Amino acid sequence: MDVEIIIAVVAVVFFIVGIYINKKSLNSEPFPESEINFQKIEALELSSREYEVLTEIAKGLSNKEIGDKLFLSESTIKTHVSNLLVKLNAKRRTQAIQIAKEMHII
Structure with a gap:
């Protein structure tokens, strides 16, 4: 049970980091x-x-x-x-x- 909780927490952290990186890349304009x-x-x-x-x-x-x-x-x-x-x-x-x-x- 403890291992499953740790895996879930790591997955949530990577999910949040992925969303942050995606939003940052979408906000940057390739040709200003x-x-x-x-x-x-x-x-x-x-x-x-x-x-x-x-x-x-x-x-x-x-x-x-x-x-x-x-x-x-x-x-x-x-x-x-x-x-x-x-x-x-x-x-x-x-x-x-x-x-x-x-x-x-x-």
Whole structure:
């Protein structure tokens, strides 16, 4: 009986810690609006659709997932990604995200 009580107390403690961590992570905003450099977005001549695709890439979505979310074909998403890579002077999607973060556009 004592062991069961100890296990129950440990489970409740882990449950409470899990809720605390989850609430803390939900409150943190991945892309704070106040730090986004909109002038740089305009200087790079990113279209609004390209910027949407860039933010979805930053969330880790694939081309198919982005297409489903934005109601576009996968080939259209590939075109937007290609344009983003050229405009950001990047070779890969991950490099494009890194450059965009350094420029404070996401």
